[in-house]
Amino acid sequence: MPKKLYAGIEVEVDDEGYLKDMSQWTPQVAEAIAEELGITLTDQHWKVINFLREKAAAGEEVTMRKLGKSGVVSIKDLYKLFPNGPLKKAAKIAGLPKPRGCV
Amino acid sequence: MEDKKRKVCIICAKANLEDVYAALILANGARMEGIEAELFFTFFGLDAVTKKRMDKLHTPVVGNPGLRLPGGLPFPTLLGVIPGMEAMVSFMMKKEMEKLDIPPVSEFLDMIKAAGGKIFACKLAMEMFKLKKEDLYDDLDGILTVGEFYERAEGAQIIFV
Incomplete structure (x- = not known):
């Protein structure tokens, strides 16, 4: 299993770089993954990341529509915050598996 | 992957x-x-961007061999001719889609626009169905001829539905 070092913390990742275990995640890990993706995290980003982690912990799948209606972020802003593949990038930074939803 | 900008142009010519x-x-x-994604609605596909029709689309209940009754038995074509059957089947289908968080057409178009997608209507089909710009989805990006469609689609992958 590939391992990666983020902010001095060794985490297990899959072939595409998604964390295998969301409990290995820390906010510092998120900052480091985001930097790798060319994203500087702001409060807005954190709201999305925290929302995704809450939903994942509850075992809920997040769709674009659900996120857009959550009051956390609009779909338009989500694309600005995480350009080129917003859900996937946000999930990666949040230490979650690659999203497999179609909507 | 992100370096080479991919683009798809999707043509929808049907109202099912x-x-x-x-x-x-x-x-x-x-x-x-x-x-990048652009949608081009033409011919009967215009229903999907026609305000008074877009959220009332139906699925055919006659001549649709994939359609099943709840439980999995084939849907008899003769049942399909009963008045209201198509509306009822379409309603049930939309209910199942809602459960999967698939939005109604108007909301879906809004989502695609918010996501940076573009939505166009076909000029010739609009003339044929006597549709005006006011009849169509408010946030339309424009009305195109086939030539203009090809201009926009240069280098893109084209998908015909």
């Missing part, structure tokens, strides 16, 4: 619920992957 949703899901899914 399943065809329109195929086009919408492909467009939205492309945006979710960071791929």
Whole structure:
């Protein structure tokens, strides 16, 4: 299993770089993954990341529509915050598996 | 992957619920992957961007061999001719889609627009169906001729539904 070092913390990742275990995640890990993706995290980003982690912990799948209606972020802003593949990038930074939803 | 800008142009020429949703899901899914997406509605597909029709699309209940009754038995074609049957089947289909968080057409178009996708209508088909710009989805990006469609589609992958 590939391992990666983020902010001095060794985490297990899959072939595409998604964390295998969301409990290995820390906010510092998120900052480091985001930097790798060319994203500087702001409060807005954190709201999305925290929302995704809450939903994942509850075992809920997040769709674009659900996120857009959550009051956390609009779909338009989500694309600005995480350009080129917003859900996937946000999930990666949040230490979650690659999203497999179609909507 | 992100370096070479991918783009898809999706043509929707049908008004069947399943065809329109195929086009919408492909467009939205492309945006979710960071791929540029444009939708071009032509011929009967114009129903999907016609304000008074877009949220009332139906799935055919006659001549649709894929359609099943709840439980899995084939849907008898003769049942399909009963008045109201098509509306009822379409309603049930939309209910199942809602459970999967698939939005109604108007909301889906809004989502695609918010995601940076573009939506166009076909000039010739509009003339044929006597449709005016006011009849169509407010946030339309424009009305195109076939030539203009090809200009926009240069270098893109084209998908016909």
